Amino acid sequence: MNFNRNRGTQFVVCLASFRLILVIALLFFSSCTTNEKEVPSYEFKFQDPSLKIEERVQDLIHxxxxxxxxxQMRYDAPAIDRLGIPEYNWWNECLHGVARAGEATVFPQGIGMGATWNAPLLFEMGTAVSDEARAKHYKFISEGKRGIYQGLTFWTPNINIFRDPRWGRGQETYGEDPYLISRMGVNYIKGLQGDDSKFLKVVATxxxxxxxxxxxxxxxxxxxxxxxxxxxxxxxxxxEAAVKEANxxxxxxxxxxxxxxxxxxxxxxxxxxxxxxxxxxxxxxxxxxxxxxxxxxxxxxxxxxxxxxxxxxxxxxxxxxxxxxxxxxxxxxxxxxxxxxxxxxxxxxxxMTARFKLGMFDPEKDVKWSKIPYSVVASKGHYDLSKKIARESMVLLKNQNNILPLNKNVRSIAVIGPNANSKPALLGNYNGTPNNYNTPLKAIADKLPSATINYALGSDIAIGWPMLHTIPSSVLRNGASKGLKGEYFKNRNWEGTPELIRNDSVVDFIWTLERPLENLNADDFSAKWTGQLVPNETGKYRIGLRAGSAGKLYFDNELKFEFSDDHRPKTEYFDIDLKEGQIHDIKIEYYNYHVDPQAQFVWAKMDQDLLTPAIDAARKSEVVVLCLGLSPDIEGEEMPVQLEGFDKGDRSEIKLPRTQIELMKKIQALGKPTILVLMNGSALAVNWAADNVPAILEAWYPGEFGGNAIADVLFGDYNPAGRLPVTFYKSVNDLPDFKNYNMENRTYKYFKGDPLFPFGHGLSYTNFTYSNLNIQDMVSTGSDIEVSVEVKNTGAIDGDEVVQLYISHEGRPNEAIRTLVAFERIHLKANQTKKLKYSISPTQYAIINADGKSKLEAGVLVISIGGKQPGFKGLSDTNSTSVLTKRISLKQ
CATH class of the missing domain: 3.20.20.300 (Glycoside hydrolase, family 3, N-terminal domain)
Incomplete structure (x- = not known):
């Protein structure tokens, strides 16, 4: 009995233990079931970030x-609410900084980037620009904004060949050479798109x-x-390089x-x-x-x-x-x-694959690039990079008797010319909105605080194209006040009661982060300015409105012009004779629906004497800096402008406009030390200047810190080393027909004439010497050609050198005169020597035959290496560097 009782007790204990284990197991499985329920559930498979992008895309399309x-195949794709797909605008620009999207760092124009001959530097720039792009995108999204210029798909870079200097959009490119352009483009694209294995930083185009x-x-x-x-x-x-190398x-x-x-x-x-x-x-x-x-x-x-x-x-x-x-x-x-x-x-x-690869359908926390703070936008680091690129883009074309650098102890200096204080000449086209506009005038004044700066406009940019500037408050009236009455509305149509009424002394607004109205959550707003214009001088005037979106201008109650948005800032104007003291009613209606709002009420007196004040300024100065060139207002994309030498965005002549040539000749005749600074997006036939002006600096459209770079070079705080990415011809007569796309007699590769300044040209304040060139005498076709050389800075100051490696096929008249196959920008301290090595691949020295096929053939290959092309004399030569040449045999 006791035995059985013990057995019964043991059974009860075991049963109780089993029940306890069962309860624990049930609780465990219940817990697992509960955890499974906490896993996010998705209405559609494409919403699940754990799936492959390919699978998600196909589900979405299904x-x-x-x-x-x-x-979804239009650039302004609308939302699909039932699928939870937000609207998306594919149109964004970042040619040389994030464009048309509020404040941004503005770098030098594309042609200036090409002039740096520094491909790794463009990777740094691409990284900086895409940092700003990502930061801006997330800020826009947080504010409920998904419009144009607010996304992550950028229509950059322009890697077309700048085959003809007449092309107005050539300024957007990196130059005329396929190899130079490919190296620049690949690096910029890689910087933009980033290095994450899953998510693109932005899409480059x-x-x-x-x-x-x-x-x-x-x-x-x-x-x-x-x-x-x-x-x-x-x-x-x-x-091909953009696709195969940069993806x-x-x-x-x-x-x-x-x-x-x-x-x-x-x-x-x-x-x-x-x-x-x-x-x-x-x-x-x-x-x-x-x-x-x-x-x-x-x-x-x-x-x-x-x-x-x-x-x-x-x-x-x-x-x-x-x-x-x-x-x-x-x-x-x-x-x-x-x-x-x-x-x-x-x-x-x-x-949709692109949108998924940008992380648009994943939680922000899972996207590496979402961690970039807005503080990177227009940051000191990006400013420093913009300054560096601007400096490296400066090309010293001529420096007779080493007139440069100038002495900083100069007591008076004249800064003259239509580009001396021009904001557009800093920016080029497809530009962002900077917080800085450091023009040459401002930068020189900042660098020489003790000197007297004598500024004069000197001339219009071209005949019939005056430099428009803000109409001052002294000629604007709003009742008893100077200026115009401003009314601001939180809608696009000036409807209802204005949110804000104030007196604006001038209409000269570029809104970046701020808007004219507080708590303006959308970018849609409108403004109206009314009052009177009372000119203080009789004459013929051009009156205009520059706006970022759209507007109307009424003059004496007559609508003078109206323009609607075409996705880029523009200026409309009319010409009129005005009398001193005569009162004219003004009404301006402006509305904005982009994120880069701006409005300027501008004018210019058409018949004023600009030359006399310029001559007076030069006479009372020890040295003259002439800032001439072109303007993105008249060279660019498909413009309505038709002037002497300009044809709807392109140029019909490649020399300086007559107005500027006259100014230059009058100033040079005074006998003062004169420096010519060119700001432009394309090559200029400055033949008279090349013969008569002692120093010429090519500055392009150099970005928001361009004036600083110019001043740094002029006064020796930076040793220039930029090189021309295009040929400077002497005349439009040297060129084939503009519509002829055959390369015969085009670019340095095929031009048989005498250029004013050749591709690759650029001077330094120091000197570089090449020695100990080592190349095999004979190479089997299909093998790499190994090249080594030593470069020495034989001058007294540190500086950069741009090493250029060219090849030529001897005895083949249908082939290029020479072809660039390698380049590198290096820094050498005074008296320093570096040994450099390069490898020329069979693909690079192969001949492209009539069928467009790459073909390796036996023959003689001429290889040159130096800081310039070989074979030029006189002004076209670069005396601050040297070049070595060797002939080798290619054997089958």
Missing amino acids: QMTLTEKVS AKHFAVHSGPEKSRHEDNFQTSDKDLFETYLPAF VHSVMCAYNRFRDEACCGSNLLLHKILRDDWGFDGYVVSDCWAINDFWEPGKHELVKTPEEASALAVSRGTDLNCGDCYDPNLKEAVLKKMVDEDKIDLALTRL
Whole structure:
């Protein structure tokens, strides 16, 4: 009995233990079930960040209707609320800093970047610009803003060949040489897109594909032809490098036709070359409204309807439409069997892949780039980088008798010229809005606080194009006050009661972070200014309004002009005779719906004597700095401007405008030490200056700190080392027809004439000597050619040298005179020597034959290395550096 009782007790204990274990297990499994329920649930698979991007993209597209698909193929893609897809505007610019999106660091224009010959520096710049882009994007998103210029897909860089100095948009490029452009472009793209294995930092866009470099006025109808040799040797290498080396995620197709096909509807360019041959797997975006050119009268007229145009573009590989052609015409094209819906899905796959790779459908905390603080925007580090690039872009073209650098102890200096105090001449086109405008005048005054600065405008930028400046408060009236009455509205249409009424002494506003109204959550607002203009001098005037979005100007109750937004700041004006003291009613209506609002009420007196004050300023000064050149107001993209020497954005002449030549000659005749500073986006035939002015500095459009870079070079605080990325010709007569895209007699590679200043030219304040060149005497074709050389700074001061390695095929008249195959910017202290090594690959010394194929052939190869091209004498030579040359044999 006791035994059995013990057994029963043991059984009860065991049963109780089992029950306890069972309860614990149930609790454990219940806990697991509870944890599983805490895992986020998603309405759609594409919302799950743990899935592969490919799977998410396909799920998203599967959820869309045809109408929704088409809507996402326009640059201003609307929201799809039922899928939780926010609106997205694909249009952003960052050619030389984040553009049109409020405050940003403004770097030198693209042509100035090319003049640095410093490819790694462009990687640094790309990193800085994309930092600002990411920081701005998240700030915009936090404020509920998703409009134009607020996204992460940037239509940069412009890697077209600057084959002709007449092209107004050449300023956006890195120059005329395919290799130089490719190195610059690859580095900038890599800096922009970042190095994260999962998420792109931003999307870069290589443009304009392809064979595109003017003229601007006929780009919507032109049909260009080239040989296969020129196509593959000149026009395509930079794009190929962008795709294969930099993995650029977007390509923009060009306006023009090439070999009868519109570039945005080209089987050759978009299918065979870009995707089949190069393996490009990103998306293609059209240049803006380029698809309309397919059918609109007077343009390409390839098809007759917008539906056909949309179908053609998509079927040939243009995925995204900057314009209004795809939506709704693409839907109609599918329904009418002009294009398969599969083509729509393919295009949309490419587009949505980009958005997923940018992290737009993932939690911000999971995206590496979301950690970038807004404080990077216009930060000291980025300012320092902009200053560095501006300095490195300076090209000293001439320095007779070492007149430069100037002595800082000078007691008086004249700073004269239309670009001496010009803000546009700092910025170029496609620019951002800086917090600094350090013009040459300001920078020289800052550098010489004890000197007397005598400033004069001297001349208009060109005949019929005066320098417009803000209309001062002294001639504006608002009742008893000076200035105009300003009324500000929180809507786009001046409706209702103004939120703010105040007196504005002048209308000269560039709003960056701030807005004119507090608690303005949107970028849509409007303003109205009213009052009177009372001129204090009789004469002919040009009166204008510069605005970032759109506006109207009424003069004596008459509407003088009205302009609506075309996504970039612009100036409209009218000319009128005014009498001193006569009162004129003024009303300005302005509205903004972008994030870079600005409005300036400007004028210029057309018939005033600018020359006499300039001569007086020079006479009472010890030295003269002449700031001449061009302006992005008259050279640029498809402009309405038609002046002597200028043709709707392009140039019909390449010399300085007559107004400036006259000023230069009058000033030089005074016998004062005179320095010419050029600010421009393209090569200038400054022949008279080259013969008569002792020093010439090429400064391009140098960014917000450009004036500082100019002053630093002029007064010896920086030793210049920039090199020309383009040939400076002596006359437009040296050039083939502008529309002729054959490379014969173009650029340093094929130009047989005598240039004013050659490609690669640039002086220094020190001297560099090359020695101990070592190259094999004979190389088997297919093998690398190894080159070594020593470079010594033989001068008394530290400085940079730009090493340039060229090859020439001797005895082959159809080949380039020489071809750049390597370059490097190095720093050498005084008396320092460096040994450098380079390797020339078979691809680089191969010949591109008539079929566009790369071919290795036996023969004699001439190799030159130095700080310049070989073979130039006189003014075209660079006496502060040397060059060595060797002939070697290529054997099969």
